[in-house]
Amino acid sequence: MSIRAGIIPVTPFQQNCTILFDEGEKRGVVVDPGGEVDRIREAIEQAGLAVEAIWLTHGHIDHAGGAMDLKEALGVKILGPHEVDRELLLNLEAQARMFGLSDPVRDVAPDRFLDEGEGVSFAGHEFKVFHCPGHSPGHIVFYNEAAKFAHVGDVLFHGSIGRTDLPGGDHAALIRSIKEKLLPLGDDIGFLCGHGPGGRFGEERRTNPFLV
Template sequence: MTQEPPFQVQIVPVTPFQQNCSIIRAANGDAAVIDPGGEVDRIEEAAKAMDATIKKIWLTHGHLDHASGAMELKRRTGAPIEGAHEEEVFWLSQIAEQSKRFGIGNEGENVVPDRWLDDGDTVEIGGVVFDVYFTPGHTPGHVIFHQKDARLAFVGDVLFKGSIGRTDFPRGDHATLIRSITEKLWPLGNDTRFVPGHGPLSTFGEERRSNAFVADHVLAGG
């Protein structure tokens, strides 16, 4: 997927969970990587193919398929890790344990971010600014990144095409997730496209129309 200037986006599915790691390349060649869940070699190769220099690492949340490769990518590039919200230390501090539990081996590594993010913060790459929204529910410290001029959001595991994030993990909460979707995502506009943590892209408008969990008519009980 390629955006119009001032930035391009390359989605690199990583890990056995096929998590959508996104590389955002600004016009000056600087790049941010969202959710490097693993396969750091592949991420670096994709960035090289874009003629992009990785300068930032942004995390939506701390599940192993989204954050396992963050510390290794930081070591290789010197890029600081920004995100998620401080509540996400709950998951970021147990990535290594979770990786062994899921049979991924020793690739997963606990993450210590250089900067925690909160609602109303911004992150920036190559002069392109993204707004940060705090969207708990799937995990306690989940955030999303929104670029208003491009009308594009990176929503991690909050929302998917036709589905929503799981809330049966520790510190997940279904009602909180629904509030995050309706109070933080929907106001960004029906024509806003989003990159979910897994699977194909969609728009908020399409999900409000057809999503079996959060379509307007579903939440209205009709």
């Protein structure tokens, strides 16, 4: 069994909605459906995938704005983020008005919040949950040890880090999350993130200007 990823940049934020799936079994999950749910559903159908759940890394509108519509369309549960992002998720409609977004956005009520050390899975692939605050208070990261792969949301980017000037942001906490939880996993860990290209932890440890 091998994990594959399909990335669909959605909404004006160009957020990387990610479909993680098992290549053989054609089962997987959708990570951070920020919007444009019809496009996400079309990609799922074209790939012939059975979606088992929706995973959320955190409660910002560009990552969770389409979660409730996709949940109802697919008949699956929403897992994550950490519970301290509950208020963000309950204010997505207000965020949409603030940004002047034309596409409909709904507040999100996850079926289950996730905490440090918990596990989630699809098609037999086990992912460990890390609580990595800083970009948002309840941000989590999904890590698969066997595949040496992590989905880090907006904690870490290729050559950059998540912004911390939004409500609940904390620069010092974000740097701690990266240096104490992610980088110790190993230089060879590959990652996908919420915007732009992914990379490997080793390269970020050596060259990311926010970490060196």
